[in-house]
Amino acid sequence: MDAGTLVLLHSPLVGVASWGTLPEALGRAGAGAVAVAVGGDDRPPFARRYVDEAVAGTLAADPPGPLVLVGHSGAGPLLGAVGAGLAAADRPAGGYLFCDAGLPRDGATRLELLAAEDQEMAAAFRAELERGGRFPEWDDAALAPLVPGPAARAALIGSLRPRDLAFFTEPLPPAPGWPDAPCGFLRLSAAYDHWAVAAAARGWPTASLDAGHFHPLADPGEVAAALLGLLARM
DSSP, X not given: OOOOEEEEEOOTTSOGGGGTTHXXXXXXXXXXXXXXXXXXXXXXXXXXXXXXHHHHHHHHHXXXXXEEEEEEETTGGGHHHHHHHHHHTTOOEEEEEEEEEOOOOTTOOHHHXXXXXXXXXXXXXXXXXXXXXXXXXXXXXXXXXXXXXXXXXXXXXXXXXXXXXHHHTXXXXXXXXXXXXXXXXXXXXXXXXXXXXXXXXXXXXXXXXXSOTTHHHHOHHHHHHHHHHHHHHO
């Protein structure tokens, strides 16, 4: 499909800084792009608040269509609900791109989606949350291998939004009739192998960069080229 405007939606665990200069890189490649900053989802229902804010932010930006929703990481499972909200506002999505992201599954919790990837890891993660832990709590040393630029790394750390058990055990909003438009999947890290396989099994075009989860910050040009390459195959 032809590129219209790529609407970049960040994970609820971080802020819009996780996209870095990817919108500019997409622009240099000839594609329109807007990164929507989503907030206001700091209390239940977390996911529904995120979806409503994402829809409102997209409508406020009023990007020219067709719209292609691009979800990174934890935004992926909410893309279908965001698409439904936009369709209700007469701005339906013309496509969906998952950038190292989970896929929507009606009624699933984030912990259940994590268990689909790795049951043992999900059980350990739940136990940590039940002890009062929060996620993410990354520091500079943890992110340095993934985000080599100090300024981009500092911006990402400043945007972190650690969440507790209630966030990860909340059922995610449904998206009846999804997918209602072509989809594609870009794998950036091995942590999302499960979802890359699931996307391929659905017959979606997929691509892999074997880079890192925050590769939009490390090499926005490469990510832009990969996303537009997928879009051309959708």
